Amino acid sequence: MRDAPGINLINASVTLSGKTILHPLSLTLTEARIGIIGRNGSGKTTLLRLIAGLTPPSTGSVQINGLNPAQDRKALLAQLGILFQNPDHQILFPTVEEELAFGLIQQGHPNPAAAVQTLLAAECRSHWAKAPTHTLSQGQRHYLCLLAVLLMNPGTILLDEPFAGLDLPTKARLTRRLAALPQRLITITHAPAAVALADRVLWLDAGHIRADGPAAATIKAFTAEMARLGEQDADTHLAG
Amino acid sequence: MRDAPGINLINASVTLSGKTILHPLSLTLTEARIGIIGRNGSGKTTLLRLIAGLTPPSTGSVQINGLNPAQDRKALLAQLGILFQNPDHQILFPTVEEELAFGLIQQGHPNPAAAVQTLLAAECRSHWAKAPTHTLSQGQRHYLCLLAVLLMNPGTILLDEPFAGLDLPTKARLTRRLAALPQRLITITHAPAAVALADRVLWLDAGHIRADGPAAATIKAFTAEMARLGEQDADTHLAG
Amino acid sequence: MEKNLTHIALFAALIAVLGLVPKIDLASGVPITAQSLGIMLCGTVLGARNGAAAVLLFLFLTLCGLPLLAGGRGGFGLLASPTIGYLIGFPVAAFVAGAITTHLRANIGLASTIGAFLGGLVLLNGFGVVGMSVMLDKTLPEAALLAAPYMIGDTIKAVLAGLITQTIAAARPAALLSRR
């Protein structure tokens, strides 16, 4: 088990402020394209944080290619990148170029400044280099965060609602770009269309895995249930 | 002009840090359902802030039912409610019930606490009352902000990306609920589907109004252009 | 580790932001400033070590030439100016305020008010008085006279620091590094 490739959750659960957010999960994620769908408050972001080692498991354990993500931060850097749901929670630096260069510097890249320039030029956004990050629009900040993660070229990328704030052309371009990546992608979303082409889709419901299988099957069941709930005037069960 | 009902922009422009974000606009918005669509960074949020009196016009003037929104805050409160794009920019208080009660207290409501309880009960979310706002999930926080605005019952509601983070059932329910409201709604979005039923849709492009008319026509032109841009590998013009 | 670092940077920035609150210039040349509230909060919220580190970081940037002191002042000239005693006292005041908040066995509101009072008022003005007496070549009692007007404002700030620290303890207990 120790050196198993992929992401392993062994009976991992998360309890925060006395509330169990994720019930014990045992999962082995090895597919190249994985989707995680679920309603607001179902525990998607918590699962991402658990996998990324940002929230420690309350019970059980988590391993990324045999590493403990909560401890081996430096080793993990080449293995795991994260796009946070809210860009304001991700941006660290006053200007765009510093923000992009930071991850490369952390990885010991020989020439971060040049790599950043090349990337911005390829994206037709060279004029962003000196722009203060806090004056970009919300969608622009979201896009910047994504570029920062891609630039680091990690083996697995965790994406939390990657398309939520992006406009259609950016979304289309990004979808193509992501599809071409050799890395493993784990996409978290409440909009199932975003993961229609995944190899495997998990449906998270109130901290439990409700379905797990090929995209078509999971999405069909999920959409039907969402439509049913949408007909009702309010949640009859206590969501979140 | 002084007492004209609706929202009047007279040659209003916005320049921030020396950059013209909105070019002089002259608009009269009186329809019940208005949509504003545009790409990331096109100036949608800036336009909302201009209308709401939160960003003063650099040139020209803005009037809401004959009032100056930057000055007559008190009178405006009954006329205009705002849903901000990012829930972090809207939530002020540590618990859900305080957050919901705030607007009612400011309006001089006789019994804010009871009104909040009634609302939460109707939403099947009575258990939210004492919940800390910062531990709610992103979608839950977004929904909370919406409830806070609707509770104040203003004559016109400005919604900045109201559906971006919400799951399908919540979105379906909310769409029905908004459709039934007697108020004027101005919905800002980069996803045109959200305003397909509006009486009038404006397309904002790099701070200019690029199209303005019935929903079907504007959305058709917008979608075609977005699809065209999405085909390209990167922006050929310098967006943002 | 990361959390200590970001909180230290945040509070260094907080002192700078408080410098934008308009200062009141007194005849003595030492302004009444909201920045000493920031010094107190560094100690009461971050604790002795981290609080002092935040203040040192702020002073470093100020000396390097960022105009972060109240009224938009900064640069090496500060080292030769009469308020140098206060500047040297800043990190010490934060350290003491933090140590008291951490170790005093009282509820957080009271402990932090006392810490802010002893560190941010008594000790800080002590340093300031010594500094003025050296730089202006005055006796200590003469210099103390110049510092008397700050007492009212500094008392209000100490109470405010206590209230804010208490609010943080209630709403974000995990952020209160001084009590962990």
Add this chain to the structure above:
Amino acid sequence: MLTLTSPVETWAHRLPAGAKLGALTATTVLLFALKSPLALAAAATLVAAIIATGGHSFARASLAMLRPLLPFIVIVALWHLITRAPGEGAAIVLRMLAAVAAANFVTMTTRLADMIATLQRAARPLARLGLNPRTFALAIALTIRFIPVMLKRMTTLRHAWRARSPRRPGWRILMPATLAALDDAENTAEALRARGGTG
């Protein structure tokens, strides 16, 4: 961000920061060793002459930076006139003016990035006390980012308040602003961990 570095390029802008700081230290030690008002007057004149080489608008900016010293000068002057020791008073005032003006000269002719780099190099021995230079550089960058973020946060919260209230928030914005700032720091810490952490 605005810095105190003068946009007027002088010859001193081209000198290395380390040399300027060394010269400043020597000058300051000398100024504090001098006791005679005449010698101090000569020293102050020399400093003024050096500043004057920067040109008219540079000299005016230097003078403006001395303004905060005015109240002290008035107090010392009055005091020494009352105690009938004008010589001592003149020495104190001249020493203060010369030392502060010389130090400001170094600040005004050195770019912020050079100054930080030089002082970081000077602080390298502190690494043995546990001050990691990379962590230190990161702390500086984070502080510089947090200042506008915090100001913007205050503005958005004030707007959020105004959107639902006819009254201005005043001091009441302090509580939500404090909590929001702490949340920002918390989120930043996680973002940092997500990209390899410190060290």
